[in-house]
Amino acid sequence: MLFIIFFFPVVLLIIFGYAINFDVKHIKIAVYDQDKSDYTRNYINGLISSDYFDLVTYVEDSDEIKGLLDEKVVQAVIVFPNDLSKKLMSKQDVKVQYLIDGVDGSTASVIQNYVNAATYAYSIRLTKEYLAVHGKNIYVPIDLQPRFWFNPELQSTKFLIPGLMGMILIVTAVISISLSIVREKERGTIEQINVSPLSSLEFILGKTIPYIFISLINATIVLAAGYVLFGIVIKGNIFLLLFATMVFLFAALGLGIFISTVADSQQVAFQAANVTSLLPSFILSGFIFPIETMPNIIQVLTNITPAKFYVVILRAILLRGAGVSAFWEQLIYLGIFGTIFITLATIIDKRSRGKN
Amino acid sequence: MKAIEVNNLTKKFGDFTAVNNINFDVKQGEIFGFLGANGAGKSTTIRMLIGVLEPTSGDAMVGGYSIMNDSEMVKRHIGYMSQKFSLYNDLTVAENIRFYAGVYGLDGKKYQERKQWVLKVANLENMENMLTSSLPGGIKQRLALGTAVIHEPKIVFLDEPTSGVDPVSRRNFWDLINDLSDAGTTVLVTTHYLDEAEFCNDIILINAGRLVAQGNAKALKTNYIKNPILEIESDRVVDSLEILEKEKWVGETSIFGNYIHVILNDDTITEKNITQLLYEQNGIKIKRIERIIPTLEDVFIHLIEKDNK
Numbered sequence: 043m044l045f046i047i048f049f050f051p052v053v054l055l056i057i058f059g060y061a062i063n064f065d066v067k068h069i070k071i072a073v074y075d076q077d078k079s080d081y082t083r084n085y086i087n088g089l090i091s092s093d094y095f096d097l098v099t100y101v102e103d104s105d106e107i108k109g110l111l112d113e114k115v116v117q118a119v120i121v122f123p124n125d126l127s128k129k130l131m132s133k134q135d136v137k138v139q140y141l142i143d144g145v146d147g148s149t150a151s152v153i154q155n156y157v158n159a160a161t162y163a164y165s166i167r168l169t170k171e172y173l174a175v176h177g178k179n180i181y182v183p184i185d186l187q188p189r190f191w192f193n194p195e196l197q198s199t200k201f202l203i204p205g206l207m208g209m210i211l212i213v214t215a216v217i218s219i220s221l222s223i224v225r226e227k228e229r230g231t232i233e234q235i236n237v238s239p240l241s242s243l244e245f246i247l248g249k250t251i252p253y254i255f256i257s258l259i260n261a262t263i264v265l266a267a268g269y270v271l272f273g274i275v276i277k278g279n280i281f282l283l284l285f286a287t288m289v290f291l292f293a294a295l296g297l298g299i300f301i302s303t304v305a306d307s308q309q310v311a312f313q314a315a316n317v318t319s320l321l322p323s324f325i326l327s328g329f330i331f332p333i334e335t336m337p338n339i340i341q342v343l344t345n346i347t348p349a350k351f352y353v354v355i356l357r358a359i360l361l362r363g364a365g366v367s368a369f370w371e372q373l374i375y376l377g378i379f380g381t382i383f384i385t386l387a388t389i390i391d392k393r394s395r396g397k398n
Numbered sequence: 399m400k401a402i403e404v405n406n407l408t409k410k411f412g413d414f415t416a417v418n419n420i421n422f423d424v425k426q427g428e429i430f431g432f433l434g435a436n437g438a439g440k441s442t443t444i445r446m447l448i449g450v451l452e453p454t455s456g457d458a459m460v461g462g463y464s465i466m467n468d469s470e471m472v473k474r475h476i477g478y479m480s481q482k483f484s485l486y487n488d489l490t491v492a493e494n495i496r497f498y499a500g501v502y503g504l505d506g507k508k509y510q511e512r513k514q515w516v517l518k519v520a521n522l523e524n525m526e527n528m529l530t531s532s533l534p535g536g537i538k539q540r541l542a543l544g545t546a547v548i549h550e551p552k553i554v555f556l557d558e559p560t561s562g563v564d565p566v567s568r569r570n571f572w573d574l575i576n577d578l579s580d581a582g583t584t585v586l587v588t589t590h591y592l593d594e595a596e597f598c599n600d601i602i603l604i605n606a607g608r609l610v611a612q613g614n615a616k617a618l619k620t621n622y623i624k625n626p627i628l629e630i631e632s633d634r635v636v637d638s639l640e641i642l643e644k645e646k647w648v649g650e651t652s653i654f655g656n657y658i659h660v661i662l663n664d665d666t667i668t669e670k671n672i673t674q675l676l677y678e679q680n681g682i683k684i685k686r687i688e689r690i691i692p693t694l695e696d697v698f699i700h701l702i703e704k705d706n707k
Contacts, residue, residue: 229482229487230480230482230484231484231485231486233450233478233480233482233484234478234480234484234498234546235501236450237448237449237450237473237476237478238473238498238501238502239470239473239474239501239502240501
């Protein structure tokens with residue numbers, strides 16, 4: 043059990059960190075160059091000199107294109123017409139076709155943007171050369187200079203680690219606490235505890251304190267692994283991080299305790315804990331899928347998982363180094379969430395004592 | 399001095415009355431047997447007396463504290479062991495003892511003393527590092543009782559402590575109960591083994607939530623069955639039973655292995671009449687026929703059948 047609790051986060055981190063990578067790099071392309079001129083060669087060099095494109099093959103026949111895209115040998119094919127250099131030299135407009143595998147829509151649009159940018163850059167270069175010949179300079183009045191703050195290289199792992207940490211913590215906290223209490227019910231040892239002078243509060247504290255430590259160790263493992271494997275450093279205050287994590291654990295353990303009062307077997311508890319912690323924290327927390335792009339009704343539904351609020355806090359502390367003013371609302375929400383579930387659990391527990 | 403006083407105790411679950419207005423007293427230091435079939439309401443009653451289940455109405459004083467108003471005080475002064483062994487199987491013997499000692503706030507010298515005592519009664523001296531799950535049933539049960547009384551409570555509740563245990567372990571376990579009683583502890587024990595009931599100072603029998611009999615074993619045997627009871631051993635047990643059941647003067651019958659017990663409704667019927675009926679009219683050979691003092695089993699079957707009518 044203990045092995046699984048500690049092993050689980052590292053495995054998840056490795057899987058998510060390396061496998062789920064939204065960065066689109068090394069797009070495989072093929073070129074159908076019917077012109078075979080300096081122009082096309084420079085154009086192609088412009089594309090493949092970056093990390094974004096890898097030239098896989100040259101196509102010699104238009105029939106080959108379909109096969110390459112079908113078998114996913116390449117993700118895009120660029121087609122240069124045979125009169126490209128002729129048209130360029132006589133200053134006519136040229137149409138260059140590029141075919142993109144549109145099955146994965148988000149990758150396709152990324153490819154489109156990259157090709158657009160590369161083509162635009164090459165076009166500007168050709169214009170400059172043309173004007174230089176006539177002794178003139180090109181004048182581009184506005185030069186956009188985008189800078190990405192907090193995650194300059196737009197690494198998706200930076201974005202994922204906080205979400206992953208939230209998910210791992212809520213899953214281990216909710217599942218382990220609910221299982222550990224329900225196990226006592228199932229084995230009958232809780233009966234002996236009920237008969238003893240031990241109060242409910244003492245029992246719950248005794249049950250939760252070890253898991254708070256386990257969860258904190260887990261959080262440390264995830265942060266350490268995030269640093270070693272993906273170079274993520276904590277920008278904000280570490281004590282603020284600890285405090286926010288404790289508040290989040292309070293909410294998660296509240297949910298776990300609540301589940302343990304309604305479930306009578308470990309199987310039921312495990313299912314309930316899974317459905318209430320793993321799935322929402324994965325799908326609805328904004329960990330992978332941005333909440334802003336969800337339909338309104340689903341956006342409302344995302345409030346059921348405390349992980350959503352913790353992810354906001356974590357991103358603020360880890361990536362932006364923000365202070366408490368950036369996420370006090372989330373902290374209050376987590377506190378309310380935990381209080382509601384612990385109150386519900388107490389009421390149900392009191393009732394069941396009168397009943398069975 | 400009364401250890402437990404039960405007054406009009408009732409527990410309803412919805413429309414179902416599990417315990418119906420029962421009254422009884424348990425004297426200090428005695429072994430009190432609480433008998434009844436499965437589902438008769440024994441465990442429900444015990445769970446109310448140990449303060450984990452609230453009665454619907456009525457009250458009981460346990461060790462001088464009301465279970466309605468002072469259930470936390472009740473819990474401090476009793477020990478409880480259920481049919482499920484409430485030990486942690488994944489802990490060692492010593493860890494289980496340490497845990498329950500901690501729950502009852504024992505430490506220092508007192509803890510060491512009680513730990514040695516528990517190990518002694520469970521025959522586990524020098525084996526305290528064994529995993530509890532690896533212990534045989536009889537030993538586990540003695541360890542469970544030992545830990546249940548680690549805080550030396552004045553009153554101990556044992557809910558079917560011997561179910562599923564072999565006869566030798568059962569006998570040893572009862573020796574342990576007798577030792578506790580000799581030391582002044584009041585023991586309330588539920589069982590459906592009637593031979594165990596014979597070890598009890600006082601007995602109550604409940605059926606369908608109602609109290610149907612109380613007294614010591616001897617009083618129960620003589621007070622509740624006034625009619626003569628005959629034990630008959632014949633070569634065709636089932637046939638004999640069927641023939642006798644047709645007679646008006648036969649009250650109740652029951653089979654005990656290769657003989658039957660018959661409770662007569664009519665004092666004038668003698669062994670002779672029965673011999674005549676079975677042998678001369680039906681050709682059944684009678685090996686033995688004699689008038690006996692009823693066993694507890696006779697009494698309980700009689701009382702429960704009467705109650706169910």
